[in-house]
Amino acid sequence: MTETLNGAQITVRLLERQGIRIVTGYPGGAILPIYDALGQSTVIRHVLARHEQGAGFIAQGMARASGEVAVCMASSGPGATNLLTAIADAKLDSIPLVAITGQVPKAMIGTDAFQEVDTYGLSIPITKHNFLVSSTEELLEVIPRAFEIAASGRPGPVLIDIPKDVQARSIEITQWPEPGQCRPAAPAPADALQQAATMINTAARPLLYLGGGVVHSGASALAVELAEKANLPTVMTLMALGAMPVDHPLSLGMLGMHGARYCNLALDECDLLIAVGARFDDRATGKVAAFCPNAQIIHIDIDPAELDKIKTAHIGITADVSEALSRLLPMVSANSREIWVDRIRSLKAEFPQVFPDADRPLSHFGLIREIAEHLDDDASVATDVGQHQMWVAQAYPLRRPRQWLTSGGLGTMGFGVPAAIGAALAEPQRTVVCFTGDGSILMNIQELVTAGEEGANVKIVLMNNATLGLVHQQQTLFYGERLFASQFKAMPDFVRAAQALGIAAVDLDTAADPVASLHAALDQPGPCLIHASIDAEQKVYPMVPPGAANRDMIGA
């Protein structure tokens, strides 16, 4: 059957055909045809953010929680530029997004038209791929392709810039394209897997190093199985937390700048490092030359450009890590590896991770512990960026892949609240806790309105130290205690601000029974801000000073 539809209707239909049920965005002149068509859709629900960056992070929250490609939209010019930070963030953490932006009509491109900006040019370095659609017909090819690219290989954001006249023009459609799907990656070479297995089987002190790719690939259970079969002590990057339950006996938790001392010391001793879906980020490795100095390296990653980028691997395998691990598993022999496992146990005993004050529920660690104990593994945990983020990474017992949403690569303050909303939209049955700071929350506080409007089940735990804690910490430790621009003089009343923006709020500082108030806030469905003052002098320890080797951690 032939239908006559305009580009905007085609766009919306193609999104429907992709299985998209929620899009988030913010309208404006150049994308109004698409919004008009979206308003007619009976399938797609539009979540109106209160800032395009919020929309971008809400979409990210959906994608991170579900593993599916999520869609956000913005208008041309300022709408598009406001989206960019969330897109760059998705690029660095390999999150599958399709961002659709309106553009001025084709004939006006390049004339400095009203709200014209070179969205295509601006987005080249921060997307996996991007399109400037030059005809309505092209939408039929570009939109499925954008989903295919976002989901295939190493996931990432794809931007589609659509001029207004392309949206408005009608064409006849006789046939719809197939939805874009994840293309399977080429299988891992058998000989390389065999060599890797031999190396694992003969290693005395192997370590498994899991990165975000393990979560993206859905390989967490396989990774745990491999670790258990061969008794491989396991370290995780910030992005991989939850891939192996952090309280698993083989888990050494997070490595790197704020990892546990026993974890970084174990890396120093290992003779084989098995990197899976990890990219040797500088916050994980510390000074690269001193990272795992005695180890041979097996590196498995779906992105060939990650192999040998930072560290040269003895065996580099380009593959989907699920596929590679499932074939590696039978080749690896069971091994109790008692000496090495014992050594790990004594490192843990000798250099334990300490959580000062954790038994005081209103301390920074106490709050995290109290919340974790009250919730179960079904809850998801989002964070903003700062000390609070690192404390949660160190202390929250993450046990489930996709339980953990944090801005790793870009480290974007303002990520937490909208990402938590996105996670709650994608998985409404879950409670989503968002740990944030008094600096970070202000970067996207307008999204509390969105949370209220959507009734998103988010519990925003504001750990208020009245400072930009991580900056304060660096200035204290490395800039002669010259605190500058890191202590707030004016502090908003966050509880009243949250209430004014339309959500419930509790102040644990003034509550008669703070623990009871905390529990009540966590148990009550719907959005809530939970405010707690914490001590500004607390540091994130241990810490690898910038540029130092991981073994030279300071503190605790």
Next chain:
Amino acid sequence: MNAINRNEQQALARAVLEIDVNNHAGVMSHVVGLFSRRAYNVEGILCLPVGDGQRSRIWLLVNEDTRLPQMIKQVEKLEDVIAIRRHHADHAVFSELKAFFQP
């Protein structure tokens, strides 16, 4: 190191990259953007359509650098890049153009 020396040094250590790409606006910026964001100078660029014009071929003259293998992998990842081949600096494509680049 004086200027002549430096030039000689560079002449010794150059590579020519031959890149087959889809021919549409934007492909060139994707390719050269990978170099510029890494402050990796591109010494020479040549690009013309091939066959029916659906595709183009980009020739780049670049300095040898320890980062070159990584650059090649990054170029390979671009959606619009079909193939990339690496040649020695003595490849004819740039040397035959010398006449057009006299000071």
